[in-house]
Amino acid sequence: MTWEIVIGLEVHAQLSTSSKIFCGAPTAFGAEPNTQADAVSIALPGVLPVLNKGAVERAIKFGLAVGAHIAPRSVFARKNYFYPDLPKGYQISQFDLPVVGQGALTIQVEPLSGDAASAGSAQAYEKVVRITRAHLEEDAGKSLHEDFHGMTGIDLNRAGTPLLEIVSEPDMRSAAEAVAYAKTLHSLVRWIGICDGNMQEGSFRCDVNVSVRRPGEPLGTRREIKNLNSFKFMQQAIDYEAQWQIDTIENGGKIHQATVLFNPDTGETLAMRSKEEAHDYRYFPDPDLLPLDISEEWKEQVRATLPELPQAKQTRYVNELGLSAYDASTLTASREMADFFEAALAKAPGQAKLCANWIQGEISARLNRENKNITDAPIKPIQLAVLIGRIVDGTISNSAAKQIFDHLWTPSVAELIIGDSLEEVTRGIYTLIEAKGLKQVSDSGAIEALVDEIIAANADKVAEYRSGKDKLFGFFVGLAMKASKGKANPAQLNDVLKRKLAG
Amino acid sequence: MSITNTDVRKVARLARLAMSETEIETARAQLAGIFDLIAEMQAVDTRNIAPMSHAQDVSQRLREDVVTATNQRELFQSIAPQVEAGLYLVPQVIE
Incomplete structure (x- = not known):
């Protein structure tokens, strides 16, 4: 019996602004820990966020590039959870009114080797993947769990870096399609200059939702593979995860919604210990930020800058x-x-x-x-x-x-x-x-002399050719080219050879 | 909508608030009052009114994308309980 794999992606693209999304701290990669974490980044009491125009511009650019609706008014919301690399206790994100609405991306799918779903059809094809939405949000800091005598080290340089989270519909049906979509998106954000696309530095991170079903049935329960930072890992992770789900169901098991991590060393996906009430984020509009208005005029100004x-x-x-x-x-x-x-x-x-x-x-x-x-x-x-x-x-x-x-x-x-x-x-x-003495010899006298010499020196082969061994023509071309040190005009040489060999 | 002490305990836990049983009962009563008020407001016909996300009907002002902050790590870390190698140290978090 056949199974259908259903895949949707959430991509976090780090926007290429100089400063953070809600404050004037720099966003350069690789700085000494906490040297780019100002009072807003570390959430000192009393600080207030001020939205970066450059981040909004990049979001508009993306929306226009995927033919999406740009919300004339969008709203920032607080996503509440506690973690030491999120010093405010909430992440500023967007929830029910994102800046970019529905769009679409056309992808060229090249079948991947070892991809079960596309093994039957090795033909490249085009597909349109719908984009559900894209919203602006801030990144969190980094936790370093090693080497601090039982403590965790926190670096808040990355806290407040602008991200555009791009969410697709569950439109992909194989690892090949998911990788093609991710690659096309990766190329697009760099093309329009909103993200440097550096995957090693985490500028383009992919979360992949995978579920399986019998064709025609309702969607199965999905598991989310978090933080894939290479296309190769993405393919491996999806292939493994889909097979795991199929095996589990065929063995009478049930899929439970979970977040999983891919281990590149084993090639396996493994569920993270789910935090209790992890999804209870209690979103609400951030009272520190007013609604974001994007005028038709601004949108058109941005459109004019699109390549x-x-x-x-x-x-x-x-x-x-x-x-x-x-x-x-x-x-x-x-x-x-x-x-x-x-x-x-x-x-x-x-x-x-x-x-x-x-x-x-x-x-x-x-x-x-x-x-x-x-x-x-x-x-x-x-x-x-x-x-x-x-x-x-x-x-x-x-x-x-x-x-x-x-x-x-x-x-x-x-x-x-x-x-x-x-x-x-x-x-x-x-x-x-x-x-370099590479000028082509197009002087017909020189070419004729050369051909004459070859014919004279290879009387036996000429006789064979004339008795019907046409294949020898290539042999004569080779000899002539060699004699001319590759400089004879090939078309002319062919003509002269044909004529002279014919006798 | 009725709210129970269990609901209050769950929200308190999510907000990392330690509450005594008496406080939970007080909070439950207060929250119930707020929900009653919301229920009353929901009776109003708002079909043709766009929801507001902020008390003031104005829009966000934006700042130019310019770096204005300077490195004040030493100052900020002077009041941190524990730092090492430029990092803030916190009790270990294990997923």
Whole structure:
């Protein structure tokens, strides 16, 4: 009998403001303990919260990017619980009136290896995941449980850091879909510049709600996997948790609502000891904060600062540039990647496909190997454009272009190209082509002489070819290319060879 | 809505308030009075009135995203019961 896995995500994205959400303390990561915890962060009596405009702006930006309703009036509420890293005894959050309402995110699902749910269909597909809401709230501090002779150490630097909690509908049906959603969201928040997305530093944390049911039945009881900070762990945790729930039910057991933690060492999920009355947060509107009004005018001002979004770019790349959906989605994986592509294309008009191929091929391969981002690539978009231009105009062959590319990747060589203007880069690349002797031979006299020599030196093979062994053509091309040191214009070489071999 | 002493004990526990049985009885009576008042107010027809979340009908003023606070850790920690390595020390919390 089949089971359906139902997954919903709650993502905490740390907003990239300089100061905290309700006070002017800094938010920089990695400072000495409690040096960024001012009177508001540590909740000294009498302090009052004042809302950070930058945090609200980022929330609006996100809402607009997922096509959500931006609440003209939203309200901050107190979520009450006691824990030493929450010095006020409550977290300021939003409850029944969040700043961002319903929206949606389109995801491209790539089936994951070992994912039971998608094993049957290895095809990538598109899916729309509904976003329930997104609300502003403050982060808590950090508790350090080790090494303080039986005491717990509290660092309140993180207390009051602005978070946007983004809640999805339970629309995902496999670990692959959940990971695709999380990755798309991760890319989007960085794309629109509201979160640095650094998962190691906790800037993007995922809680995953998992339940299982027979298809068509009502939703099963869910368990929440807390604080996943890598996509790999997310996949492992969901796969394990879903199987555990299925096994439990099939063995006659029942699922109880619980919060679980994923242990990366064992690959298992384990229920946390549930705190008594843990969910009794007694939310109520925070009397220290007035309702937040967002005018149509402010919303439109923020909209004007939004960059072209990945989804819109993909559509444009397919419709206007003639790229495949796959190319379009790879090139928009990050804004830096899309910027690189567009900068190259601007200097190599009409060569979208070649630009895409080079970026996804040579450049991505090297970046992966060297564990670098595209912004660290030694080759500049304009250099790639000029290189592509030389392939297109026949100055160099594809294989010679790869050699030039190698040189451009070497910082000492790349520096030989002085200047950023099209003229300067073009001159630089020509110099490099000349210096390395890679200029393509398109002189038909030279090519004919070369072919004549090969035919004369391989009389036996020529005879075989002429008696019908067509496959030998590749052998002759290879010889000729080698003789020309890879510089013969391939199209021309083919023509001459065909003609001469025919006799 | 009627409120029982058990309800009061639960809320007191959530709020970390130690209350004697006499205090619980007093609080129960007072809370019951408040609930009666709420019940009375609920009789009013409010269908066309937007709920207020604050006593004042004005909106939140915002501050610019600028760092204004300076590091006053030493001052703040001078009144803390126990500190070490820049951390506030508290009785151990175990999940």
